[in-house]
Amino acid sequence: xxxxxxxxxxxxxxxxxxxxxxxxxxxxxxxxxxxxxxxxxxxxxxxxxxxxxxxxxxxxxxxxxxxxxxxxxxxxxxxxxxxxxxxxxxxxxxxxxxxxxxxxxxxxxxxxxxxxxxxxxxxxxxxxxxxxxxxxxxxxxxxxxxxxxxxxxxxxxxxxxxxxxxxxxxxxxxxxxxxxxxxxxxxxxxxxxxxxxxxxxxxxxxxxxxxxxxxxxxxxxxxxxxxxxxxxxxxxxxxxxxxxxxxxxxxxxxxxxxxxxxxxxxxxxxxxxxxxxxxxxxxxxxxxxxxxxxxxxxxxxxxxxxxxxxxxxxxxxxxxxxxxxxxxxxxxxxxxxxxxxxxxxxxxxxxxxxxxxxxxxxxxxxxxxxxxxxxxxxxxxxxxxxxxxxxxxxxxxxxxxxxxxxxxxxxxxxxxxxxxxxxxxxxxxxxxxxxxxxxxxxxxxxxxxxxxxxxxxxxxxxxxxxxxxxxxxxxxxxx
RNA sequence: CGAGGUGUAGCGCAGUUUGGUAGCGCACUUCGUUCGGGACGAAGGGGCCGCAGGUUCGAAUCCUGUCACCUCGACCA
Numbered sequence: 001x002x003x004x005x006x007x008x009x010x011x012x013x014x015x016x017x018x019x020x021x022x023x024x025x026x027x028x029x030x031x032x033x034x035x036x037x038x039x040x041x042x043x044x045x046x047x048x049x050x051x052x053x054x055x056x057x058x059x060x061x062x063x064x065x066x067x068x069x070x071x072x073x074x075x076x077x078x079x080x081x082x083x084x085x086x087x088x089x090x091x092x093x094x095x096x097x098x099x100x101x102x103x104x105x106x107x108x109x110x111x112x113x114x115x116x117x118x119x120x121x122x123x124x125x126x127x128x129x130x131x132x133x134x135x136x137x138x139x140x141x142x143x144x145x146x147x148x149x150x151x152x153x154x155x156x157x158x159x160x161x162x163x164x165x166x167x168x169x170x171x172x173x174x175x176x177x178x179x180x181x182x183x184x185x186x187x188x189x190x191x192x193x194x195x196x197x198x199x200x201x202x203x204x205x206x207x208x209x210x211x212x213x214x215x216x217x218x219x220x221x222x223x224x225x226x227x228x229x230x231x232x233x234x235x236x237x238x239x240x241x242x243x244x245x246x247x248x249x250x251x252x253x254x255x256x257x258x259x260x261x262x263x264x265x266x267x268x269x270x271x272x273x274x275x276x277x278x279x280x281x282x283x284x285x286x287x288x289x290x291x292x293x294x295x296x297x298x299x300x301x302x303x304x305x306x307x308x309x310x311x312x313x314x315x316x317x318x319x320x321x322x323x324x325x326x327x328x329x330x331x332x333x334x335x336x337x338x339x340x341x342x343x344x345x346x347x348x349x350x351x352x353x354x355x356x357x358x359x360x361x362x363x364x365x366x367x368x369x370x371x372x373x374x375x376x377x378x379x380x381x382x383x384x385x386x387x388x389x390x391x392x393x394x395x396x397x398x399x400x401x402x403x404x405x406x407x408x409x410x411x412x413x414x415x416x417x418x419x420x421x422x423x424x425x426x427x428x429x430x431x432x433x434x435x436x437x438x439x440x441x442x443x444x445x446x447x448x449x450x451x452x453x454x455x456x457x458x459x460x461x462x463x464x465x466x467x468x469x470x471x472x473x474x475x476x477x478x479x
Numbered sequence: 480c481g482a483g484g485u486g487u488a489g490c491g492c493a494g495u496u497u498g499g500u501a502g503c504g505c506a507c508u509u510c511g512u513u514c515g516g517g518a519c520g521a522a523g524g525g526g527c528c529g530c531a532g533g534u535u536c537g538a539a540u541c542c543u544g545u546c547a548c549c550u551c552g553a554c555c556a
Contacts, residue, residue, distance in 0.1 A: 349515070
């Protein structure tokens with residue numbers, strides 16, 4: 001252990017104060033900075049690079065499914081926003097409005113988009129005329145604004161970056177399929193790219209998106225037992241189409257309303273990465289999105305041949321991996337800690353002793369395991385280490401989620417579990433909103449997360465009212 | 480928006496009770512020695528004490544207002 005006095009930059013322990021730990025990580029890993037505007041954050045280069053990697057991966061997945069990127073205006077006229085009643089009621093409380101342009105008061109105020117269903121619909125009304133125009137599979141990468149009362153970097157900010165897919169289909173079945181397909185894309189992305197397991201399922205009526213017929217969600221579990229809504233996919237039916245008068249001529253030469261979906265994930269995923277994988281030494285980044293996958297740290301750089309050999313390794317690896325060669329004059333120990341703080345998945349150490357033996361040391365961020373590797377097999381060893389880190393991170397996250405998933409079959413058991421064991425509670429539910437609200441109230445905020453696709457039969461009765469149960473529901477506190 | 484707390488150098492803090500030239504640690508700059516888990520020495524640079532008023536010969540310190548941030552609740556991706 002290093003001298004305590006030197007640990008000035010040390011972060012708050014994760015188990016001591018999770019909220020403080022989170023803030024420390026976000027700042028010390030240089031992901032964000034606070035800005036002068038309430039609830040808005042500066043995303044710094046290291047944080048933005050994670051987002052860019054997320055974008056690249058997701059964008060590829062979207063395009064593989066046939067989606068095209070577009071860009072919609074950031075302003076929504078009040079009259080347009082009001083066309084769909086449920087939708088406007090859901091978003092009105094958190095809209096930001098522009099009322100003055102230059103020095104002129106506007107005739108109609110403009111909402112800074114909190115989401116773009118209405119804009120897409122306005123456009124779709126113009127460009128959809130025949131069944132041959134369907135499906136329309138659009139996506140946009142942009143920022144949206146929701147005037148939040150309390151904010152936290154990445155998890156809840158007044159402005160945040162996201163993607164929103166908006167699609168139109170000929171039939172309800174096709175639209176429903178799209179909704180589930182995109183949820184699956186998110187689920188695969190979380191597992192394959194972010195190394196995060198999650199519960200997927202359907203939101204209850206109470207929790208579904210404003211204006212949607214059905215909302216599906218992906219719910220990863222954070223290390224402290226709090227859930228996060230990690231992405232949603234909505235099925236709208238033809239409700240918006242009717243409100244916005246979007247019609248097409250069908251194969252039967254009749255006018256029809258198309259069926260709609262929307263789906264989105266945001267920079268909140270970076271918050272999930274931090275809270276699922278991070279530890280007391282800082283970030284632990286999934287190799288697939290880490291801005292630096294491999295940090296090469298040369299030891300005793302004044303010794304002959306070390307810098308040159310390090311450079312050689314860098315040149316060998318940089319074609320295949322995102323590599324940082326750190327030949328700065330900081331001490332090796334400082335660099336080790338620094339790259340751990342920043343969550344770099346694999347570190348390569350190279351010193352005079354290694355060079356003598358034609359080897360280097362590979363250190364995994366997730367386990368700290370040190371592996372001595374012959375320089376002859378460097379590329380292969382790094383490739384394997386990155387894969388092992390990914391797999392190890394996923395396993396650890398899965399174990400955490402399983403350990404933090406509890407079952408309650410009676411009301412008392414539910415309340416007691418909510419109090420004593422943070423995490424998901426699996427419990428039966430009758431389907432009534434009153435029971436949802438009551439459970440939330442008595443537990444101080446445990447809400448229904450979703451009705452999972454794979455329901456289990458835990459009992460016949462609703463955990464709250466004792467009436468016949470309709471569904472098994474995952475419950476939990478959320479960010 | 481309710482309850483509590485904090486604003487002093489890039490970061491973390493002391494100083495405020497009892498008004499009297501703005502301090503400490505880390506970070507930063509230069510030079511030298513170091514280098515396998517946050518190195519050491521020497522010499523430097525950096526502040527409208529959150530902001531705006533007021534009281535006073537004099538305010539980081541007292542008074543009023545205001546803003547921001549943090550923690551906990553209610554609303555939400």
